[in-house]
Amino acid sequence: MKKVGQYDPSGYFLVEDVFCNDTREPSAIDYSKPIFKWLEHCRNDALEKWEFIVAGEQQQHQKQKAFLDNNEKLQLPRFKAVHMQKTRFCDLGFRLGAGYLYCHQGDCKHLIVIRDMRLIHPEDVQSRASYPLITFQSKLRFRKCSICKIYKATKVTVDDKWALENPCYFCDLCYYMLHYANGSLLYSDFSVYDYLHE
Ligand SMILES: [Zn+2]
Ligand SMILES: [Zn+2]
Structure with missing residues (x-):
């Protein structure tokens, strides 16, 4: 904020x-x-x-x-x-x-x-x-890309018709491979957000 x-x-x-x-x-x-x-x-x-x-x-x-x-x-x-x-x-x-x-x-x-x-x-x-002492701190959770399951997710899409899941998490590479051809977006009837961690 x-x-x-x-x-x-x-x-x-x-x-x-x-x-x-x-x-x-x-x-x-x-x-x-x-x-x-x-x-x-x-x-x-x-x-x-x-x-x-x-x-x-x-x-x-x-x-x-x-x-x-x-x-x-x-x-x-x-x-x-x-x-x-x-x-x-x-x-x-x-x-x-x-x-x-x-x-x-x-x-x-x-x-x-x-x-x-x-x-x-x-x-x-x-x-x-x-005091006050912190006795517990929840850990940051990083998700992996739902497609390659190797790289960290950097984007999340919602209501994305070609995605595996809803919401679906992507690394940069998989996101561009699925959504772009020759540098232009293939479809746009979905929402995409940057993803950091939760
Ligand atoms: Zn709050
Ligand atoms: Zn990936």
Whole structure:
């Protein structure tokens, strides 16, 4: 995103009812603002959605009947907004295993789960400055050309009638051999993209 000039430093973590807005960069936008506006101006919509969410949770816990019998008026959570960089885990109330949200780059959303917590052990890295520690990093996956199965794929086509698969991965050589004759494209009713890795 930085390369194509589309990088947006804004983002937030939503943990329970707290929006932790990433406002480290002066140009970052407070993404929670329109949500608070919506909560204020479309209270009934918000309440209706919240009822669905709570009803779903109750169903999972097989308490649906109890929920339906319960005539108490549902209340929306009291959402708050804080600066992410000024907020520590000990300032937040969170539940292990609950699904939280990380939103950045407009509307790219990731599910965040705090899986476990424990006291520090003597074998752990003791320096505070080294945290957060990365304990897992998914490996980049490079695909091979679906045709020769030798070279790395550099192009991927979609809805390509002469291709083996859809989508289909090609090295430069196989891509040109299949799609070009005497330097001109044989057919163009397909989409092609550069392929790097996934
Ligand atoms: Zn993302
Ligand atoms: Zn190839």
